[in-house]
């Protein structure tokens with residue numbers, strides 16, 4: 001598409017200047033909502049998942065095309081802005097790195113390039129996980145940057161999270177913006193210094209909230225017991241890997257995988273389990289913490305340091321830890337680790353009541369956080385939905401929608417699908433602020449916003465024209481919802 005189409009679209013709209021955008025890898029339509037809030041019009045969307053296609057139709061009155069790989073670029077209408085939050089699994093740190101990245105997924109960003117090469121929209125807004133920038137030692141990003149520059153774009157990349165814009169969710173994401181004009185005037189949205197609280201998105205004891213399963217409830221009691229037993233002036237190790245308590249397998253300069261069976265037979269694995277009871281090396285490895293089973297000659301330095309710290313903690317406190325660890329060893333591995341993110345400089349001032357906090361059970365452990373922010377919503381399983389400790393329940397889909405500034409959107413009917421879709425989505429307020437800043441570089445009139453929250457940074461001359469989207473974004477405001 002040429003610059004003339006931008007001009008055309010500016011001339012179109014009756015009195016209201018409107019740009020045309022496309023929403024690739026559309027998901028719940030976070031970009032759609034953000035751009036619509038700014039007064040622009042979606043002319044094409046693509047989403048492979050049928051449930052999400054139906055939800056998109058319900059929310060936006062259009063059915064996205066399916067697999068983008070099957071879409072002929074000529075069939076995509078010309079547009080001014082290309083938006084894409086492309087699949088993040090290949091670039092995510094949370095991916096299981098023992099499995100190779102799915103090459104088809106890794107190649108999906110090339111689909112975006114295919115559309116760009118044909119249509120050359122004026123603006124690009126792309127979103128992904130922060131690790132995208134570091135993927136393959138930065139080579140992936142360098143390659144994408146070069147390709148975009150080769151197509152005539154100026155590009156910028158920045159890491160942004162909703163909590164920097166008064167929304168109580170920590171969700172670091174990279175945004176890449178591109179323009180066919182120089183981006184010299186472009187400024188990323190200004191970050192706010194206001195303290196936020198998860199209370200602003202919570203309902204009080206909502207009836208529909210899922211209560212904690214017995215296993216989770218009891219596990220929290222066991223971690224509370226730990227917090228009651230640890231001396232007040234002792235810091236809670238971070239991360240705490242209870243499986244290392246009583247373990248004696250070799251980890252410095254070698255690994256269990258690189259150790260011979262005879263030596264292993266005399267060592268101990270998770271929670272002090274003797275490896276002599278296993279017959280084969282495979283069985284022995286199964287008695288070790290999962291972090292110790294890697295097939296490598298040496299562990300990386302950070303892992304050695306974590307193991308060492310936990311073993312030293314155990315030697316100082318084994319008198320009370322031996323009894324306590326008998327209880328935690330019955331639980332799955334992720335429950336046996338604690339990520340205590342509530343440290344005070346002086347540990348005696350810490351409130352060590354686990355149910356006073358926001359909790360999330362992640363593969364890396366039971367993460368406990370202050371109520372200033374919710375942890376990042378993730379798409380993997382509904383057991384990872386944040387837990388409101390003081391109400392003994394999971395966050396509801398409605399509360400999670402507020403964390404994504406998506407209050408007004410319908411979600412897939414099944415809660416598991418709804419949580420997964422929210423965990424995959426972009427935060428609408430952040431996307432909207434990025435789009436607003438980018439579009440302001442071209443023509444201030446063209447990017448007049450139709451409404452923005454009172455708290456949003458003043459990005460220039462842009463006037464508040466309609467009050468409606470202030471309500472839409474109230475989740476992000478400092479007002480209790």
Ligand SMILES: C[S@@+](CC[C@H](N)C(=O)[O-])C[C@H]1O[C@@H](n2cnc3c(N)ncnc32)[C@H](O)[C@@H]1O
Pocket residue numbers: 025026027028029030031046047048049052066067068069084085086087088108421424425426
């Ligand atoms: C990271 S999510 C994007 C979420 C979206 N930005 C939002 O706000 O909800 C990536 C989406 O791409 C979709 N997807 C994956 N492969 C696709 C393909 N080949 N064609 C179209 N969509 C695809 C996934 O189903 C998923 O919903």
